[in-house]
Amino acid sequence: MATSTTAQDMMRCDICKNNEVQMHCDACLVNLCKLCVGEHFSKDLSKTHKIVDYKDKKSTPIFPQCASHSDSLCECFCKDCNIPLCLKCVISTDIHRNHNLSIISDILRFRKDAINKDFEELKETIIPTYQFIKSSVQLRLKQIELIYDNIKKDITKHGQDWHKEVDKCVNKLSSSVQEMKTKHINLLKEHQDDVNKRLGTIQDSVQQCKNLMESNDISLCLNYTSLNEEYRQLPQKPVGDIPVFTPLQITPSKFLDMFGNLTSLTFRKEKQGYSMKTEYSLPILKHLTEKPDFRASKIQIIDKSDEGISQDRSKKILISSRDKMQILEFDQVSLVKSITTETPNRVTDISVTNNGKLAYIVYNYDNKNISVNKMNESMENICLENWRYCDMYINSSGDLLVIMECYEEKQVKVVKYPYSNMYVKQTVQFDNENKPLYSSGICKCISENRNFDICVADFEAGAVVVVDQAGKLRFRYTGNALWNSPCKPKGISTDSQGYILTLDWKNSCIHIIDQDGQFLGYFELSFRKSYPLAMCTDGDDMFLAVGDRRSKNPSIYECKYLQEL
Structure with missing residues (x-):
């Protein structure tokens, strides 16, 4: 019979595979029936087991193993050295005598509070801002398509009033517009890809924060490194000066010079082009x-x-x-x-x-x-x-x-x-x-x-x-x-x-x-x-x-x- 929980089956013991789960070892993360608790203890007598009711699983903090004393768990934390310590480390050595020591459970509470703040900022501010940037880039791509197409239409229409000789000028200028359009769109697409990539990384961080908040593994929480400061550094916004076609009156000579001027395509990135949700929000409905x-x-x-x-x-x-x-x-x-x-x-x-x-x-x-x-x-x-x-x-x-x-x-x-x-x-x-x-x-x-x-x-x-x-x-x-x-x-x-x-x-x-x-x-x-x-x-x-x-x-x-x- 399958050991997983389904709508028709109850949770089974991880050892005997038959009886209903009643207990849980928080240290080993093993589901047990009452009959198998003793067998679970006897498998590894060197380990400190934490047996709790199944409904209370993960309620016991999982203290990290001491790096210096393998038979001890770390219940203290040295703020000066930024490392967990067991009681033997605190008592038997002079290294941490004058250091700022704290109970590791207090440190865990502060760390989880910080993780929760990161989680809220990621969910409420950073991700909505990046989603807005993503939608703005998509909208700008559509606008750029229309703008460049309208420029090409203007150039083409102006060329219809000229002699066939002017077609060479039309083709040359249209080619320049197409080249600049391609460069402009490619730049925005690159920017779009970068935003999508960063948005994916941020969503991974959100999931990591959620996992850490649900976990009692102190080592994982202590090893957590916040990336929110990096995420707050929003990507630079590429801004292109759209070329403007200015038609001139027809004269017998210098067709290309007199046909019209097309400004060159230039790019720049504005560091303050984007801002967080408080200043840069979706349209009001x-x-x-x-x-x-x-x-x-x-x-x-x-x-x-x-x-x-x-x-x-x-x-x-x-x-x-x-x-x-x-x-x-x-x-x-x-x-x-x-x-x-x-x-x-x-x-x-x-x-x-x-x-x-x-x-x-x-x-x-x-x-x-x-x-x-x-x-x-x-x-x-x-x-x-x-x-x-x-x-x-x-x-x-x-x-x-x-x-x-x-x-x-x-x-x-x-x-x-x-x-x-x-x-x-x-x-x-x-x-x-x-x-x-x-x-x-x-x-x-x-x-x-x-x-x-x-x-x-x-x-x-x-x-x-x-x-x-x-x-x-x-x-x-x-x-x-x-x-x-x-x-x-x-x-x-x-x-x-x-x-x-x-x-x-x-x-x-x-x-x-x-x-x-x-x-x-x-x-x-x-x-x-x-x-x-x-x-x-x-x-x-x-x-x-x-x-x-x-x-x-x-x-x-x-x-x-x-x-x-």
Whole structure:
């Protein structure tokens, strides 16, 4: 019969193999029945056996054997020499006469306390930090792939406008980007492998600490060496300066020099690139509050600004109206500074990214084009030809998303332009069955989610239309049974959780759906039935709206709708 414990079998004596285990020798780590205790003693009379009930096994400390007196166990510890001693060593020699001696059980308690602190730090701080570093490197690898691919696309697109002779320049620069991309990715992968290797070593240390805390073997505890100081020395973080391609105007000569400049790839390692969990934590997860906290700011708007609202990282509120743009700097509810930029044509929209890129659109009815005004930078024109402007958004990559309508053909499309150069980078218009994604009409609003989905509030269709970054339809959201009236989405925004907020203009409420189109909830606007003018969400997941249309001097309304888990 097997000696191991199973669901059908009891623990058997290690000597007779038949009787149930009742006793245990802590010195020899042997399981015994009561009948075999004497036989176990007789096998080795020179050894000091510790027989206890099986339920109390490992309760007796296992003292180390004295190196000088083989028949004695060490029950003392010399702190000056850092070695265990038996009583004979203490009494019979003068070596340790004036040394600092302690009972070894006291030393064991202090050592186990230190091991427990190491265990807690490894489990609670060091391993989560390394896991965060690991996930950060994985995310950075994906970002690097996208960044380098976008650089190659920019170079390729710029080359299409040139003569065939320029293809040599394109191939040379593309090859340089590929080489730098390979070096960059290889460096990050090497860093990733190093982090994984160190993480494995740390996990081994965690297991060692757990084993030592469960063990009563003093020798093992005394021989334990803490590696936490080494683990606290986090790996240096490799940081690469991403090359930037700068296209130049075409001239008849010096094609390569005039085609564009590609900065060299450089690397450096930041010693303080990583920090422990207290400073370097995983993203904060939030959920919807039961009752949104809606309040009106005391900041007054200079005009009925029914075109657009946005907010940058420094908490500047940017508002566009029909003939001007207003920048509001504030401290909580106190207005610090207001800057107004007037234009001869209609200011139709405004947008700003987390890294401070800002643009506002000026629509020229006569020339059928729009001017993209970049603050403190150049102004560029986009010719719409037979199309007319609907809405604009600057995405996380700095690209300009413009939604426009062809009035004669009753078609609507989304066009993506690079922020630095206004050529057509992508067009989104039809689904897989070559049917229009969007209804005709200019009442459209656009945004981009954190997973790079393009989200459009289609007022005429009464739907939120979401496509992925390749332009493939993901879902349509047409509302929820909140009222006996259709949803009319007139504004749209996204937040840090990937939630999509759409302003139901007709019902004066905000619908909240997740990035897969599932309805999460809604909240009514405090100025219900007063038709808000514009909306956005800021970096702190606060909902901002300009309202209401009936007021001569509309205010900014704020709403806290998320809370941390």
